[in-house]
Amino acid sequence: MKNTVATILEQKKRKDKITMLTAYDYSTAKLMDEAGVNSVLVGDSLGMVMLGYEDTLSVTMEDMIHHTAAVARGCKNALIVADMPFMSYQTSVYDAVCNAGRLMKEGRAQAVKLEGGEKICLQIKAIVESSIPVVAHIGLTPQSVNAFGGYKVQGKDEETARQLVKDAKAVEEAGAFAVVLECVPDKLAGLITESIHIPTIGIGAGAGCDGQVLVYQDMLSMYSTFKPKFVKCFANVGEMMTAAFKQYIEETKAGIFPGEVHGFRMADEIIEKLY
Secondary structure: OOHHHHHHHHHHHOOEEEEOOOOOOHHHHHHHHHHHOEEEEEEEOOHHHHHOOOOOOOOHHHHHHHHHHHHHHHHOOOOEEEEOOOOOOOOOOHHHHHHHHHHOOOOOOEEEEEEOOHHHHHHHHHHHHOOEEEEEEEEEEHHHHHHHHHOOHHHHHHHHHHHHHHHHHHHHHHOOOOHHHHOOOOHHHHHHHHHOOOEEEOOOOOOOOOOOEEOOOHHOOOOOOOOOOOOOOOOOOOHHHHHHHHHHHHHHHHHHOHHHOOOOOOHHHHHHOOO
């Protein structure tokens, strides 16, 4: 069944948990789609897990379009959401609409995601009015890592908790059809989920959200530089890959690979004529 904005909204009403994973390439997206994930997020996290940057700030529109288009070719049923990278929407409402349009036209995304609450509601409203679905993102917003002074849990005191509730209600009113809550205390995330009509998708925000999202390299232990507290390892694919690479190296050097079964045959008499 094809996942759409309408089906995602319906899942909240039915209390059917929404599943979302990041993907950045065709083959991974295809596997996720075949597994039945509701939504695939082409996150600007690709800057860290695919391009080797220290943060997400260096990711460009061209990066996002390139990877989103690859993911779109791999998905038949999952709803494809693409991150709008740093400074692609903060500069003006005009830039926000134009860049969101590029992700839809060139990247073949089906929705875009913006970081921020009340401060970006004008951008959200304009993008939605241009017939582009929007997912909002509040709490720990990685594009604001320098302003936050690092990757820290948000909303732990009364003032910031109240602001997050206001932000969630504001992005809903502006037209977002869902909101990601990142690194928010479980009880606060649950309160926000009950306070708004659009789905909440948590990452480090507890089980009370309407859905969950994870970076796939994290859940498969493929990205070992830093492991957030909220990540569960569902399979140690990183170790499996390293072991396979080492075995390939050993067998190639020892002359075990390629074996006879991996080659192609021809008639001996033809070879003899070549001498």
